[in-house]
Amino acid sequence: MSAPAPTVAALARGLAEGAFSSVELTRAYLERIAAAQPSLNAFITVTGESALKAAAEADAARAAGRAGRLTGVPIGHKDIFCTEGVLTTCGSKMLGNFVSPYDATIVSALRAAGTVMLGKLNMDEFAMGSSNETSHFGPVRNPWDTQMVPGGSSGGSAASVAARIVPAATATDTGGSIRQPAALCGVTGIKPTYGRCSRYGMIAFASSLDQAGLITVSAEDAALLLGPMSGFDPRDSTSVDSPVPDYTATLGDSLQGLTIGLVREFFDKGLDAACEQRIRDAIAVYEKLGAKVREVSCPNLPLSVPTYYVVAPAECSSNLARFDGVRFGHRCDSPKNLLDLYCRSRGEGFGAEVKRRIMTGTYVLSAGYYDAYYLKAQRVRQLISADFARAFKECDLLFGPTTPTPAFRIGAKCDDPITMYLNDIYTIGANLAGLPGMSIPCGFVDGLPIGLQIVGPHFSEARMLNVAHRYQQETDWHLKTPSAFA
């Protein structure tokens, strides 16, 4: 079988028409994964055997007339999602030996929808990073230029979709971890509204910000996969019980009358001029499609990075306390006593960035500092949410760049956490406000992809996917494939 068709939608059609079987398709992807692994390092675990078994079951289901839209479509899962009987590392040495005894809700939901898991994708350790360099399993490389980072933390998901070694991948976004790597790898990423998808079985980084989502080639693919992933989960009190529409049903809706808000604070002096031009070009396409454009302001948005770097570490310092070497995960050799067990197991199991955030978080929650940091950050968070709410009175969706620059060189920002953190300057706001956000490919600068960011009101995923899809019908940026992986 030749190079697979690029999109989930096309693969699903091929499977439905009998052009190829799921087993053939899965085998083809497993071959591509094996071939790309040395150059990209996108996978932590490849589950070839179980994938072929699942594919055979999918083919049998289809033969028996029990196929759904996604039956037999292979996908990859970010290694942050627990998968029963399969190594689930979260990119950390701490969980280097952890075989999960259960499936995350979204993993079982996507399996129930017929998808076939190819394996577990590399990521920044515990999703803490913007370049995939903090992974215990080594950095993932950008398929457009393997000297460059793919972004993070969902670097494995973005790189593997960009290199067409998986048709689509799950991912998570706490401060931009879906949108930023999607932008840097030239693929489509969607972070749904906080609470849209269950967090059960998704290893927690910052519980009030974490959200599961997707990295795909196209908005249409995201629409196909998002439905089964969404909905209330009785195991997650923060998941929201609101109806899940068929996201594919409205993809073709007209954009006449759509009001796009350009967030003034997104077009700041940190934004690369060439990148800005690509964003402006994309907006021109929307105007041609009938959208109106106006400028809006979210004055507190520049505070989002410092706010995030109080709230997220605070939550992570507590969430990661369970990794203590007692019940699962890494345990140091011959501990002398309890304190030694804790100190060495955690000291050995966590990498530098994770430790930095645990310490920051412990500090901002400690007696005497809580009010000045944590409480103040929560207040700023409310101001940022209020800014967005006001903006959505003037427009339907907010547009801007996903990142200030294209992908940077591996190692370039490792020694400077602040510069690294500023990579997420445009994406963090949506997490703080719980809003859905997307990034779609909108061109290239010096051969590296650029992403257009779309942020919508709560539960506006259907409209966002529609807006992204219409753009992708007018352009083919999303279909560009890195030459090394064509």
Place this chain on the structure above:
Amino acid sequence: MEWETVIGLEIHAQLATRSKIFSGSATAYGAEPNTQANLVDLGYPGVLPVLNGEAVRMAVRFGLAIGARIAPHSVFARKNYFYPDLPKGYQISQYELPVVAQGSLDVVLDDGTRKRVGITRAHLEEDAGKSLHEGMPGMSGIDLNRAGTPLIEIVSEPDMRSAKEAVAYMKKVHTLVRYLDICDGNMQEGSFRCDANVSVRPKGSDKFGTRAEIKNLNSFRFVEKAINYEVERQIELLESGGKVVQETRLYDPDKGETRSMRSKEEANDYRYFPDPDLLPLVIDDAFVATIKASLPELPDEKAARFVRDYGLSEYDAGVLTASRELGAFYEDVVRRVGRDPKLCANWVMGDLAAFLNKDNLEINDSKVDAEALAGLVTRIVDATISGKIAKDVFEAMWASGESADAIIEQKGLRQITDTGAIEQAIDEVMAKNPGQLADYRSGKDKLFGFFVGQVMKATGGKANPAQLNDLLRKKLSG
């Protein structure tokens, strides 16, 4: 110098839910280690807590029973610290916004005075597991069966002034939680336990002294002993020029003393913050109203009714309402006898209580049930037997399980109410004791008792005491 003791209690009551507060695991006591702990209780990666609604209902029941404010909006917070029996590295509790705030309880002290104890707050939280150290040299075991069991922590104001008051208050709370069916009150199994905050100050001072917190007291006796020891210790320390340091102490029941566990400086910084995995707990008026309507008659209401309807003293009413079961037993006896509720009370609180105590039985396991006891009391009331004979009958009932009537019949204990028979016995006694008779008649009134005794002896104790008194008085005076 005269010193005043100041005590506040933090009572932990395990809520009698079937499943845990944030997971579906069972809460039954005594299962094999770690057989009642699922992935949520074990704190596995990716799992999330989901609040048990029944635990909330129970907390609200308690809040209403102490006249507290039920918070329309309360928040679960994480209390962060590392310990092997705390799987997540934090305990989910409530901190700044508890579900129950500002209630109070009245306790009746030994001298009959009433005292109101303020309850600052009561909040929901999860229990930790247990560390096991016995039989594992060089190792420790962890049993997480208890991890996640719902607790309500009831925090009093520093309103108590003696160990006795503290115990009276704790007993009152113990009574209440069992009335409300929210806690089994089993102190041996740790379902009901407390921490005591103890300080002393010069009598008349309005400032509190430095306090010590005595952890994990799981019997009323230990509470009293530990507090008394601690008060003595603090007074001695202060009187010899020393200072009390703020610290956590443990009570050693074998040695009868408290020992320092950790000082304030070593205390954990728990880094409380709202748990982002749980939404704020919102309770509306309708929810509260439904629970209010389902509350049983509470101990104070019941005691007041016993005083009013049965003419009991406050003390007796208090004893008989100490548990819902005891109150129900008593009322069952009264209803069956149909009169003399005071006599019924004496029997329940007297012989019955003594025998229960002797055999270490709860009222519901009594060998003489309410119907049987009512049968006995009825025979006293209708003068079939005397109160004194009744004691023997009761003992026989306890031993054999037979009814009062059966025993009275078998042993021929029926009281002699035939005037002729009693008169005959009196005549015989008088004839046998001419000296005493002469003495009595010459003014030695005290000998009346002697004659009563002799006649009773002659009738095998069966003479009706009232008739005997009347007849004897007449005959003796000639």
